[in-house]
Amino acid sequence: AQSVTQLGSHVSVSEGALVLLRCNYSSSVPPYLFWYVQYPNQGLQLLLKYTSAATLVKGINGFEAEFKKSETSFHLTKPSAHMSDAAEYFCAVRYNAGGTSYGKLTFGQGTILTVHP
Amino acid sequence: DAGVIQSPRHEVTEMGQEVTLRCKPISGHDYLFWYRQTMMRGLELLIYFNNNVPIDDSGMPEDRFSAKMPNASFSTLKIQPSEPRDSAVYFCASSGTGRETQYFGPGTRLLVL
Numbered sequence: 001a002q003s004v005t006q007l008g009s010h011v012s013v014s015e016g017a018l019v020l021l022r023c024n025y026s027s028s029v030p031p032y033l034f035w036y037v038q039y040p041n042q043g044l045q046l047l048l049k050y051t052s053a054a055t056l057v058k059g060i061n062g063f064e065a066e067f068k069k070s071e072t073s074f075h076l077t078k079p080s081a082h083m084s085d086a087a088e089y090f091c092a093v094r095y096n097a098g099g100t101s102y103g104k105l106t107f108g109q110g111t112i113l114t115v116h117p
Numbered sequence: 118d119a120g121v122i123q124s125p126r127h128e129v130t131e132m133g134q135e136v137t138l139r140c141k142p143i144s145g146h147d148y149l150f151w152y153r154q155t156m157m158r159g160l161e162l163l164i165y166f167n168n169n170v171p172i173d174d175s176g177m178p179e180d181r182f183s184a185k186m187p188n189a190s191f192s193t194l195k196i197q198p199s200e201p202r203d204s205a206v207y208f209c210a211s212s213g214t215g216r217e218t219q220y221f222g223p224g225t226r227l228l229v230l
Contacts, residue, residue: 041226042223043121043221043224044208045221046218103148104162104173105162107160
């Protein structure tokens with residue numbers, strides 16, 4: 001079984017401050033991990049993904065995430081927040097073993113990021 | 118590429134009515150997923166198809182829900198009869214074999230009165 005836990009349903013930062021959104025996962029097989037962003041009234045858009053290559057993954061809009069197997073974590077960071085980063089962020093893990101669950105994504109509950117001027 | 122297309126974008130209906138949501142996946146993608154998003158339960162996978170065949174429908178909440186994929190470019194999610202607790206945003210997503218990324222449509226916001 002696999003699961004994703006996002007620590008903190010709401011995170012608030014000032015413009016220009018570091019953004020850190022936390023994600024921990026559990027998976028019985030080596031996972032693929034994803035961060036998606038959802039702007040109000042829109043669908044989910046892929047920010048970045050880890051697929052067993054480099055552990056530090058760079059995504060769009062200046063975001064990056066580091067896969068740490070020992071900590072079962074995949075935290076999302078951005079050095080300097082911008083007002084346009086305000087959105088909801090979802091961490092997801094993909095099941096990579098066989099069977100009917102292959103390819104399914106399990107999402108965390110989401111973290112709403114607020115950016116203050 | 119037009120991306121995943123969903124229609125309608127908004128649907129308001131009365132309890133007991135039939136609701137049909139539609140999805141056109143990205144051309145060439147052979148996996149299609151239906152999700153439901155609510156405040157209480159977050160993002161839930163309802164069902165997914167591979168090459169138009171339903172693979173896993175364990176997330177479908179009850180028999181009132183059904184999904185079909187008659188061809189590679191079209192899928193429907195039907196609720197009959199609809200209930201107020203079905204009010205949610207329903208997303209369709211697609212991906213290609215061997216490609217890890219699921220691409221999401223803009224969603225259908227359903228309100229059942």
